[in-house]
Amino acid sequence: MWTLSSTGFASLLAVQALYFSSAAARTTKKKPSTSKYPFNELVVFGDQLSDNGNGSYAHGLDPNNIYGYYTWTDGPVAPTYLAELLNVPLQDYAWGGSYGGGLAGSTIDNSYTPAKDLYKGKPVPSTYDQIFSNYTAKGKPANIENALQFMWIGQNDLKKHTNWYVKPPTLITPDAKPNVAFYNNFTTLLLQQIEHLIETGAPAVMYVNLFPIQTAPITAGFLCHNNTVCADNWGTVIEAANNFTQNALANSQYADKIIYYDVYSFMIDIMNNKNQYGYTEPLYFLCDSGNQSNPVDHFKECAVPPKWTHARPFFWFTNDQPETTMHQMIAQDMLKTIDTFFKVDSS
Ligand SMILES: *[C@@H]1O[C@H](CO)[C@@H](O)[C@H](O)[C@H]1NC(C)=O
Ligand SMILES: *[C@@H]1O[C@H](CO)[C@@H](O)[C@H](O)[C@H]1NC(C)=O
Ligand SMILES: *[C@@H]1O[C@H](CO)[C@@H](O)[C@H](O)[C@H]1NC(C)=O
Numbered sequence: 001m002w003t004l005s006s007t008g009f010a011s012l013l014a015v016q017a018l019y020f021s022s023a024a025a026r027t028t029k030k031k032p033s034t035s036k037y038p039f040n041e042l043v044v045f046g047d048q049l050s051d052n053g054n055g056s057y058a059h060g061l062d063p064n065n066i067y068g069y070y071t072w073t074d075g076p077v078a079p080t081y082l083a084e085l086l087n088v089p090l091q092d093y094a095w096g097g098s099y100g101g102g103l104a105g106s107t108i109d110n111s112y113t114p115a116k117d118l119y120k121g122k123p124v125p126s127t128y129d130q131i132f133s134n135y136t137a138k139g140k141p142a143n144i145e146n147a148l149q150f151m152w153i154g155q156n157d158l159k160k161h162t163n164w165y166v167k168p169p170t171l172i173t174p175d176a177k178p179n180v181a182f183y184n185n186f187t188t189l190l191l192q193q194i195e196h197l198i199e200t201g202a203p204a205v206m207y208v209n210l211f212p213i214q215t216a217p218i219t220a221g222f223l224c225h226n227n228t229v230c231a232d233n234w235g236t237v238i239e240a241a242n243n244f245t246q247n248a249l250a251n252s253q254y255a256d257k258i259i260y261y262d263v264y265s266f267m268i269d270i271m272n273n274k275n276q277y278g279y280t281e282p283l284y285f286l287c288d289s290g291n292q293s294n295p296v297d298h299f300k301e302c303a304v305p306p307k308w309t310h311a312r313p314f315f316w317f318t319n320d321q322p323e324t325t326m327h328q329m330i331a332q333d334m335l336k337t338i339d340t341f342f343k344v345d346s347s
């Protein structure tokens with residue numbers, strides 16, 4: 001188990017300043033270096049949890065104007081940290097967020113869950129579009145055989161299709177009809193996309209499971225009105241969805257090329273031991289809910305110059321987006337999973 005010292009955080013900020021000081025840095029590709037891994041690039045598909053700014057920027061939105069890091073949090077997102085840890089360049093197709101609140105990022109497929117955000121009058125690219133239109137439309141991408149693929153998607157689909165809103169919340173059950181349909185439909189679409197990447201030549205695809213959004217202030221406080229039965233039951237539904245997907249991926253004909261990463265359990269573990277990891281503020285607080293008269297919104301405490309230096313003790317940066325140090329810890333943990341998968345000695 002590792003913890004973050006204040007020195008660690010200072011150097012983290014230095015890293016952020018280095019990588020996010022200009023638009024040029026965001027798209028600069030490093031030369032592939034000699035790697036201990038059987039790949040020399042990381043290609044990312046997903047939503048606001050994975051967009052390093054490139055996806056939003058490509059679709060007409062400059063997220064640097066939001067929080068200053070091209071992301072929807074107070075620093076880099078997990079894929080950026082992961083590429084850095086793997087020492088490979090990142091190609092990021094994920095699309096996240098929107099100005100002004102309620103709208104989120106990409107879904108798995110706009111014909112299943114139309115994204116609320118629009119680009120040229122149409123829902124923003126889903127992972128289906130990111131893969132089939134933006135990445136493989138012109139045939140085999142040049143370096144796909146040497147590119148580890150990364151997919152983190154589903155939270156926007158989950159909110160639309162599962163029955164977290166029913167009352168009384170005791171009726172939110174893992175075997176409720178809409179939930180079972182969601183496990184099936186989401187997993188079917190996901191498998192098609194993952195298998196397409198492998199059939200096009202990818203050496204491996206890492207899938208990151210649904211994160212514990214039932215614990216986020218938007219869910220626990222606002223949508224569930226602090227009703228713990230509601231939040232807990234919805235958590236069980238998310239766990240059931242993750243179990244279903246994990247099982248289906250393990251039964252794919254390409255199972256030996258699929259890496260399942262359990263971000264759900266990792267985040268729950270950090271939350272259960274939050275103070276030890278430097279998250280000393282309550283879990284229902286956040287830095288920016290878009291409404292500063294909301295009592296859980298601690299905008300003024302977080303936004304102390306320079307920028308978001310004081311966000312660190314808050315687990316949640318926005319309504320459903322963790323603070324950047326959480327993204328960094330997730331990337332560290334993802335690396336362990338990747339090392340185990342490729343039997344790489346991490347020492
Ligand atoms: C940025 O996204 C575009 C399209 O969405 C993609 O073609 C390009 O490779 C991406 N670049 C980087 C550096 O991620
Ligand atoms: C990605 O694909 C979508 C859907 O086909 C398209 O609208 C969008 O322009 C593409 N983005 C880029 C950067 O090519
Ligand atoms: C939930 O609890 C927090 C902390 O006690 C409180 O500030 C917030 O107003 C509550 N939300 C609702 C919807 O009751």
Ligand SMILES: *[C@@H]1O[C@H](CO)[C@@H](O)[C@H](O)[C@H]1NC(C)=O
Pocket residue numbers: 174236237239240243
């Ligand atoms: C999910 O799988 C884990 C591990 O097998 C198990 O402990 C848990 O009860 C399952 N949860 C649900 C909701 O299916």
Ligand SMILES: *[C@@H]1O[C@H](CO)[C@@H](O)[C@H](O)[C@H]1NC(C)=O
Pocket residue numbers: 291292293294295
């Ligand atoms: C902002 O939050 C306050 C307190 O929770 C609430 O009364 C108010 O309606 C909110 N305003 C908007 C625009 O959502």
Ligand SMILES: CC(=O)N[C@H]1CO[C@H](CO)[C@@H](O)[C@@H]1O
Pocket residue numbers: 112180181182184185
């Ligand atoms: C769009 C889609 O795939 N819908 C399917 C979702 O799952 C239910 C039952 O599991 C099917 O009946 C739908 O066709």
